[in-house]
Amino acid sequence: MNQPDLTAQSVVKRFGDHVAVDSISFEVARGSFFSILGPSGCGKTTLLRMIAGFLEPDGGEIAIGGRTMRGVAPNRRPVNMVFQQLALFPMMSVGENVEFGLARRGVARTERRNKAGAMLERVGLAGAAAKRVDELSGGQRQRVAIARSLVLEPTLLLLDEPLGALDLKLREHMKIELKQLQAEFGTTFVYITHDQSEALVLSDHVGVMNHGRFEQIGTPQDLYYRPRTPFVAGFVGDSNRLTGRATDVAGDRVRVDTGDGWTVEARREGAVADGDAVEVFVRPEAATLSRAGESGSAPHEGTVESLLFDGAKSAVLLRERRSRREVRVALPQTGEFADLRTGEPIAFRFDAARAVCFRVRSDRDG
Amino acid sequence: MADAAAAPMSGAGWRKALLMSPALAWLALLIVLPHAELAVLSFREQAGLRHYVPSLSHYREFFHEPEYWHTFVRTAWMSIVATFATLCLAFPIAWVIAKIARGRAAAWLFLACMIPFWISETVRTLGWMILLRETGVLPAVLVKLGIVAHPVELLYHDTTIMVGLIYNSMLFMIVPLVSSLESLDNALIEAAYDLGANGLTVLRKIVIPHAAPGITAGCIIVFMLTLGDYITPTLLGGKDSGWFTEQIYTEFITRFDWGQGAAFGFLLLVLSTLIVIAGLKLSGQRFGDVMGRT
Numbered sequence A: 001m002n003q004p005d006l007t008a009q010s011v012v013k014r015f016g017d018h019v020a021v022d023s024i025s026f027e028v029a030r031g032s033f034f035s036i037l038g039p040s041g042c043g044k045t046t047l048l049r050m051i052a053g054f055l056e057p058d059g060g061e062i063a064i065g066g067r068t069m070r071g072v073a074p075n076r077r078p079v080n081m082v083f084q085q086l087a088l089f090p091m092m093s094v095g096e097n098v099e100f101g102l103a104r105r106g107v108a109r110t111e112r113r114n115k116a117g118a119m120l121e122r123v124g125l126a127g128a129a130a131k132r133v134d135e136l137s138g139g140q141r142q143r144v145a146i147a148r149s150l151v152l153e154p155t156l157l158l159l160d161e162p163l164g165a166l167d168l169k170l171r172e173h174m175k176i177e178l179k180q181l182q183a184e185f186g187t188t189f190v191y192i193t194h195d196q197s198e199a200l201v202l203s204d205h206v207g208v209m210n211h212g213r214f215e216q217i218g219t220p221q222d223l224y225y226r227p228r229t230p231f232v233a234g235f236v237g238d239s240n241r242l243t244g245r246a247t248d249v250a251g252d253r254v255r256v257d258t259g260d261g262w263t264v265e266a267r268r269e270g271a272v273a274d275g276d277a278v279e280v281f282v283r284p285e286a287a288t289l290s291r292a293g294e295s296g297s298a299p300h301e302g303t304v305e306s307l308l309f310d311g312a313k314s315a316v317l318l319r320e321r322r323s324r325r326e327v328r329v330a331l332p333q334t335g336e337f338a339d340l341r342t343g344e345p346i347a348f349r350f351d352a353a354r355a356v357c358f359r360v361r362s363d364r365d366g
Numbered sequence B: 001m002a003d004a005a006a007a008p009m010s011g012a013g014w015r016k017a018l019l020m021s022p023a024l025a026w027l028a029l030l031i032v033l034p035h036a037e038l039a040v041l042s043f044r045e046q047a048g049l050r051h052y053v054p055s056l057s058h059y060r061e062f063f064h065e066p067e068y069w070h071t072f073v074r075t076a077w078m079s080i081v082a083t084f085a086t087l088c089l090a091f092p093i094a095w096v097i098a099k100i101a102r103g104r105a106a107a108w109l110f111l112a113c114m115i116p117f118w119i120s121e122t123v124r125t126l127g128w129m130i131l132l133r134e135t136g137v138l139p140a141v142l143v144k145l146g147i148v149a150h151p152v153e154l155l156y157h158d159t160t161i162m163v164g165l166i167y168n169s170m171l172f173m174i175v176p177l178v179s180s181l182e183s184l185d186n187a188l189i190e191a192a193y194d195l196g197a198n199g200l201t202v203l204r205k206i207v208i209p210h211a212a213p214g215i216t217a218g219c220i221i222v223f224m225l226t227l228g229d230y231i232t233p234t235l236l237g238g239k240d241s242g243w244f245t246e247q248i249y250t251e252f253i254t255r256f257d258w259g260q261g262a263a264f265g266f267l268l269l270v271l272s273t274l275i276v277i278a279g280l281k282l283s284g285q286r287f288g289d290v291m292g293r294t
């Protein structure tokens, strides 16, 4: 692998006795798209602000392009940031916004104008240079904010939930545009979001963050199919979560007794022993439906609670017969089962390889 | 417009008129009427016993007598300098209150700026006199510290007048500055740093353009207050402070020449208006924007 553009080594940041960023280490390869995904308040912005230089870490080391950033002021770092609320300068025109950084580097006026014009053209805003910032739509402002940073050709572009302020439709659209821009420019992106779908769609690698720590770093596929902690399994994508006790551990297979009369089979992740309290995560698409009473029908039975139609993501909510637990199962794309009625009996099975089982960590385990 | 005026007034219209009435009465009684009277006084000349003829003689007198317009120019110039000095001193204070101090600390700082105004201007200025006169506190301290050999008179200097004027103006500059700086999004400052700006550029390109309406409003208020001040320049500057308001006072009260005093009053009004307009032009602001946004 070539030299990483960003390395963080045991970075720590405390606010009083609250540890906002707790010994985080990671690397971001040159030209890749790295996302930091986590719930609100988990320390994402704090981490990003340390990379940008607005906060000094209490411990650890951040290096950009192989150079340590300790004591380097934000205006001297080869990093630019797209702010959560964009922070375009309202007292300047669109063109002046894009030229701002170039002017600070002492680029001559005509060259500045040409570069800014060319950059605006690349983000689809040709001819908007003379406009005022408040004349632009949300999506256009977004592009100006990105153009303003990219025109400086930074080693690293930091983005703090840049799509958060946009409405859903525009967000979907900008998501794709952002991905294309990154591919086109080849700039290394570090992207913060609390939206797992953004992280999965955009990123080469994702770090899932919780309580100031990375739970897992991996490709979107890793996180989705091979979550290594219960938090990741629950946070990334939809899952059915079942709690119970391991009754039979054989290789990486575990039988789990839910304690209320239901037994499921799952794949073990990490150490699980007989009798351990465990939790199982099963994605809706890892379960398959079959008509109740048909020959060779599935091992689990229940009744249909409600149909959740959502196009390709349609699912059925059913109640398991013995445990009365609620289970969400994806409807097949074939249109089969589209005629299910509330209250109808149904059978289903879990793909044991895609149901993942973790031992519940008690406080004694630390 | 004409239609609206012709139509019988609606209930809302009456309510609005009622709400406006104190302001209108205030304008009419305290501003329009006296100024109309002053205008009449200034533009006439006594031709005999209780006999007056229209004349420009009072205005001519102003331009013929160098002492008058010297005082006039001096007052304007010192007011401009005092306004600028107040701005320079108030800006860092406003910055601390708006951007650095948090919660209670900011409130206390604000209060500290207001405390001097719990005391009347006259008493405050007399306090300055006690501190600064030859037998006062400050000269004695200077002698004690060995900085000067004998007590010096610190009153009756232009610098003393300036210090007093700045002191009196501070709050009126800080209030509009704080409100305009508070509305500046910190992310803009960070974004500017992030794009490679240094502190000076951030001040020049982001902070000052954003705070311009507040700066202009503060400067207009302070300039008007300073130009029209009477107590501070007279008490701290002594009999010969050479402040234009003192000249007006002299004409009205000492010389009993109301016509001349009225003419001076009008000239002061014209002067302050012209300087404010020039200031707005220079800073590229519009009066409505400035007053509307602060």
Ligand SMILES: Nc1ncnc2c1ncn2[C@@H]1O[C@H](COP(=O)(O)OP(=O)(O)O)[C@@H](O)[C@H]1O
Binding pocket: A015, A020, A038, A039, A040, A041, A042, A043, A044, A045, A046, A047
């Ligand atoms: N300047 C600060 N002072 C004190 N606490 C802070 C400060 N900034 C952030 N925090 C706290 O640190 C935690 C992480 O915040 P943040 O990094 O903004 O989270 P995120 O961006 O993931 O939502 C939060 O609990 C927040 O209250």
Ligand SMILES: [Mg+2]
Binding pocket: A044, A045
């Ligand atoms: Mg945040």
